[in-house]
Amino acid sequence: MKKQFDHVTVEMNRYLTESKTALNLTRGRSAFSVSLTDSMSCAAPAGSDQLIIYGNVLLNLGGSFNVQKGVFTVPQSGVYCLTVTIHAKAPFGTNVASCARLQVNGKPVMALLSEKKGNDPQDSSSIVVTLKLKADDEVAVLLPKGCVICNEDQGQHYNTFTGFLLYVAS
Known part of the structure; x- marks a missing residue:
């Protein structure tokens, strides 16, 4: 009985050590994935550039994405x-210009541009960047004046913003 115990x-103890190691590896991790709200149809800045407000949270690990x-x-x-x-x-x-800018601390980092005033009614663009x-x-996504974003169908998540920590660096 003692041998079994x-x-x-x-x-x-081995499982406990493995669990603690896994917890330490994920502590401080951050990941988010958001999309436009299901009820939103189209958005275009009225007079000036505006931040895109993503109201549908798919993931907000660490709570670092501010939905408001x-x-x-x-x-x-x-x-x-x-x-x-x-x-x-x-x-x-009609035609649209779908474009946006990824920005860090209010400064542009990367632009997303699709064909402006093309011959078709749909435009889309994607970027993946490591910073x-x-x-x-x-970090935010700016919708410049003259650009439009739309949900094509309710419940479809065509406009998304996602980010996650790859590794910690000083």
């Missing part, structure tokens, strides 16, 4: 992978 104790502001605040310095996809579909007979960011940096 000792064996179980060794196994439990549309801003991801970097929780810890590191290398992050960020992706943005934009889409617009104009009513029949070294510092704690408290603010």
